[in-house]
Amino acid sequence: MAVFEGTFTQAEPLRFALVIGRFNDLVTGKLVEGCQDCLKRHGVDTNPHGTQVDYVWVPGSFEVPVVARQLALTHRYDAIICLGAVIRGQTPHFDYVAAEVTKGIAASGFQTGVPVIYGILTADTMQQALERAGIKSNKGWDYAMNALEMGSLMRQLRANVEVEPYRNNSQSLPASLKSAIAADLSAAPEEMGG
Numbered sequence: 135m136a137v138f139e140g141t142f143t144q145a146e147p148l149r150f151a152l153v154i155g156r157f158n159d160l161v162t163g164k165l166v167e168g169c170q171d172c173l174k175r176h177g178v179d180t181n182p183h184g185t186q187v188d189y190v191w192v193p194g195s196f197e198v199p200v201v202a203r204q205l206a207l208t209h210r211y212d213a214i215i216c217l218g219a220v221i222r223g224q225t226p227h228f229d230y231v232a233a234e235v236t237k238g239i240a241a242s243g244f245q246t247g248v249p250v251i252y253g254i255l256t257a258d259t260m261q262q263a264l265e266r267a268g269i270k271s272n273k274g275w276d277y278a279m280n281a282l283e284m285g286s287l288m289r290q291l292r293a294n295v296e297v298e299p300y301r302n303n304s305q306s307l308p309a310s311l312k313s314a315i316a317a318d319l320s321a322a323p324e325e326m327g328g
């Protein structure tokens with residue numbers, strides 16, 4: 135048997151996408167900087183014109199999951215980092231947005247088999263959010279570490295334990311399974327009729 139753990143030292147082959155909400159961009163812009171700082175210091179080329187990191191801006195946190203899922207389905211990325219800032223106001227909007235983005239991000243990772251990092255800050259005030267986006271610490275750094283760890287771990291698992299990347303179609307099924315399914319399908323009408 136074996137122990138598998140992600141690493142932080144072999145980032146050169148890894149590719150990432152950042153999906154970032156513009157809403158509260160005073161905060162999300164700082165999270166991006168924290169991410170970039172971490173990725174760069176671990177050897178990742180964070181240049182948007184380079185080959186390792188793509189950046190996708192969306193209106194707000196609510197729109198993050200649909201884009202994260204689409205990007206994950208391309209299987210171009212080792213991990214996708216979702217960044218947003220949901221700040222409690224005087225309306226219940228906060229709860230709706232926070233709940234949906236959380237469920238959506240979890241579903242994106244689960245449905246695609248690609249690590250989708252939950253980098254959505256939820257805070258009661260802008261001050262509190264800024265404290266976690268550069269004033270005291272920068273959570274963007276932590277989210278990038280999570281992405282490095284999960285990206286490298288999934289590569290190891292694919293190389294060693296025959297983890298089949300999930301694809302939203304049947305192309306990744308082994309030929310034997312495809313023909314078994316085809317045989318089942320062609321036999322089905324008779325069986326059902328009989």
Ligand code: INI
Pocket residue numbers: 155157158193194195196197218219220221222223227228231
């Ligand atoms: N989007 C955020 O990212 N953070 C918030 O705090 C927020 N609040 O509170 O309204 C917010 N709303 C916008 C939302 O994400 C969508 O962009 C919008 O509703 C359009 O679908």
